[in-house]
Amino acid sequence: xxxxxxxxxxxxxxxxxxCVGSMTIARAASTAREIDAVPDPLVIDLSKxxxxxxxxxxxxxxxxxxxxxxxxxxxxxxxxxxEQVAEADRPVRIRxxxxxxxxxxxxxxxGAIYDFGAAFYGLLGFFGATLLGFANIIRQPKRFRLxxxxxxxxxxxxxxxxxxxxxxxxIGVVIGQQGAVQLQQFGAEIYTINLIGRLTIRExxxxxxxxxxxxxxGSAFAAQxxxxxxxxxxxxxxxxxxxxxxxxxxxxxxASVVMMPLLAFYxxxxxxxxxxxxxxxxxxxxxxxFIQRIREVVPMYDLYVGIIKAPVFGFIIALAGxxxxxxxxxxxxxxxxxxxxxxxxxxxxxxxxxxxxxxxFSSVGWG
Amino acid sequence: MRGGEQIITIRGLRNSFxxxxxxxxxxxxxxxxxxxxxxxxxxxxxxxLMRSIIGLQIPEAGEIEVLGENMIGRSEDEAKNIRRRWGxxxxxxxxxxxxxxxxxxxxPIREYFPFIKQPLLDEIASFKIAMSGxxxxxxxxxxxxxxxxxxxxxxxxxxxxxxxxxxxxxEPTAGLDPIGAAAFDELIASLHKQLDLTVFxxxxxxxxxxxxxxxxxxxxDQKVIAIGTIAELLALDHPWIQEYFNGPRxxxxxxxxxxxxx
Numbered sequence: 001x002x003x004x005x006x007x008x009x010x011x012x013x014x015x016x017x018x019c020v021g022s023m024t025i026a027r028a029a030s031t032a033r034e035i036d037a038v039p040d041p042l043v044i045d046l047s048k049x050x051x052x053x054x055x056x057x058x059x060x061x062x063x064x065x066x067x068x069x070x071x072x073x074x075x076x077x078x079x080x081x082x083e084q085v086a087e088a089d090r091p092v093r094i095r096x097x098x099x100x101x102x103x104x105x106x107x108x109x110x111g112a113i114y115d116f117g118a119a120f121y122g123l124l125g126f127f128g129a130t131l132l133g134f135a136n137i138i139r140q141p142k143r144f145r146l147x148x149x150x151x152x153x154x155x156x157x158x159x160x161x162x163x164x165x166x167x168x169x170x171i172g173v174v175i176g177q178q179g180a181v182q183l184q185q186f187g188a189e190i191y192t193i194n195l196i197g198r199l200t201i202r203e204x205x206x207x208x209x210x211x212x213x214x215x216x217x218g219s220a221f222a223a224q225x226x227x228x229x230x231x232x233x234x235x236x237x238x239x240x241x242x243x244x245x246x247x248x249x250x251x252x253x254x255a256s257v258v259m260m261p262l263l264a265f266y267x268x269x270x271x272x273x274x275x276x277x278x279x280x281x282x283x284x285x286x287x288x289x290f291i292q293r294i295r296e297v298v299p300m301y302d303l304y305v306g307i308i309k310a311p312v313f314g315f316i317i318a319l320a321g322x323x324x325x326x327x328x329x330x331x332x333x334x335x336x337x338x339x340x341x342x343x344x345x346x347x348x349x350x351x352x353x354x355x356x357x358x359x360x361f362s363s364v365g366w367g
Numbered sequence: 368m369r370g371g372e373q374i375i376t377i378r379g380l381r382n383s384f385x386x387x388x389x390x391x392x393x394x395x396x397x398x399x400x401x402x403x404x405x406x407x408x409x410x411x412x413x414x415x416l417m418r419s420i421i422g423l424q425i426p427e428a429g430e431i432e433v434l435g436e437n438m439i440g441r442s443e444d445e446a447k448n449i450r451r452r453w454g455x456x457x458x459x460x461x462x463x464x465x466x467x468x469x470x471x472x473x474x475p476i477r478e479y480f481p482f483i484k485q486p487l488l489d490e491i492a493s494f495k496i497a498m499s500g501x502x503x504x505x506x507x508x509x510x511x512x513x514x515x516x517x518x519x520x521x522x523x524x525x526x527x528x529x530x531x532x533x534x535x536x537x538e539p540t541a542g543l544d545p546i547g548a549a550a551f552d553e554l555i556a557s558l559h560k561q562l563d564l565t566v567f568x569x570x571x572x573x574x575x576x577x578x579x580x581x582x583x584x585x586x587x588d589q590k591v592i593a594i595g596t597i598a599e600l601l602a603l604d605h606p607w608i609q610e611y612f613n614g615p616r617x618x619x620x621x622x623x624x625x626x627x628x629x
Contacts (some may be wrong), residue, residue: 028480032487080561081561084561091504092469092494094506095489332464
């Protein structure tokens with residue numbers, strides 16, 4: 001920062017404010033204070049000013065405007081600068097108008113309710129558009145984009161194997177460990193196997209995979225499509241005659257619907273392996289016994305319950321991701337907001353649906 | 368103006384991305400108080416040159432001196448002193464999208480002069496906004512609510528926030544309609560005159576070159592192949608320069624400029 005080479009002598013001469021040295025933004029705050037301290041009628045003497053910038057000029061112009069200060073001793077350049085800031089003195093609004101707190105609160109509540117309704121309505125509309133897209137493809141199978149779909153299979157499914165496998169293995173270990181601690185109190189460690197088998201196959205395998213896919217692929221769908229919206233790629237597609245639903249949404253939706261059951265099954269197996277390893281190491285249950293016991297205690301319908309849910313979850317994730325991506329408008333900040341919304345919305349819907357499924361399957365006798 | 372104090376001095380600059388050499392042994396001087404136009408075909412490294420000068424791109428070799436300070440290998444703190452003295456208008460404005468126009472203008476002031484109180488800050492922002500030719504209701508608007516031309520003006524208001532000595536403009540008139548572009552040229556010319564700015568101007572716009580530039584530097588073959596007034600450049604017989612200024616657009620711009628000043 002520039003050395004404070006400016007000083008003023010406001011006190012000796014009554015109402016005269018005499019600037020010496022530079023009057024720039026670096027000294028704006030103190031200069032404003034000093035000018036305010038000088039009583040009316042104010043006279044500002046600029047004969048000894050060195051460098052002045054627009055902020056310095058503004059301070060002087062402002063005193064002249066508001067307090068009728070007399071300005072004397074200004075050089076030609078400073079006169080020019082003063083004229084310039086005078087020219088730029090137009091009423092400019094700086095802040096949006098604020099309404100009182102209570103009204104703002106009501107406004108926000110109303111806005112949130114409206115947004116919720118609009119999001120639901122929009123999601124429903126998008127669901128319809130997707131179904132129409134599917135119907136079109138079934139009528140004209142030539143329009144099916146096999147390459148795009150296969151590519152999505154790779155991204156959504158194959159590339160997720162590592163992380164989902166690791167996660168599921170660890171979940172198996174955790175369930176085994178936590179179960180064993182509790183069941184040991186009753187001398188019933190052997191039931192740890194029931195816990196691992198039924199919990200992972202019926203519930204956690206699918207649910208955790210859905211959450212992982214929502215975080216990994218649902219967010220990516222929203223971000224990709226959102227970015228394409230901002231760069232007007234989607235508008236370009238429309239004008240060329242390519243339907244964005246067919247080109248972008250359906251491949252992603254198919255990938256997520258087809259890959260979810262496969263990933264969920266893989267996650268179940270990995271969890272069981274994790275639990276098995278834990279039982280072998282910590283509880284001395286040999287793998288063969290573990291597998292045999294799993295076969296005895298896990299009914300087949302647990303697997304059906306787990307696998308039936310998976311494609312539905314996949315559909316919800318892709319729907320929310322693509323829908324939020326298509327909602328992006330305006331700036332790049334919106335992409336971030338919509339990506340977050342896609343993940344939140346899809347995980348929320350997945351858990352709600354999971355609860356519905358739980359009640360449903362129990363009442364049809366698959367409990 | 369010519370032969371005056373040099374505000375930017377570049378010697379032996381070298382930049383490359385992988386195998387692709389952008390600049391090789393590039394020299395350039397910018398004198399205080401001039402408007403220097405930088406032209407060149409697409410991909411000749413105009414923006415990279417600007418980014419090297421302002422420290423966003425670290426060159427592989429060469430010396431860059433801005434406002435008498437060596438720019439290469441400086442610490443963040445030292446660089447701050449120089450950053451205070453220049454303003455930069457990026458190609459698309461690069462306004463902070465979460466802030467209003469007024470807040471955007473206030474950002475650099477707040478950063479360097481945190482003790483300036485809000486009312487004064489608002490006054491400064493409002494006259495900068497007015498100076499940049501924005502309408503009176505632009506202050507509380509967000510960048511996404513502005514048109515392209517207004518966004519550039521808002522970017523200019525932010526670039527001028529600290530009363531810089533040196534102004535960098537990256538294609539200021541690109542994407543503006545001819546009327547808006549001419550108005551922007553006029554704005555830059557008048558600000559240049561009023562505020563004693565030195566302007567480093569990257570452009571493709573021949574009208575801008577004719578209307579406001581004191582000198583023009585031509586980038587090609589990884590170097591500045593020529594620098595001088597348009598008349599001086601026209602006297603050279605480099606094929607690109609001839610095609611650039613004597614192509615149909617170049618001639619149109621030249622004749623319309625003569626018309627204006629006749």
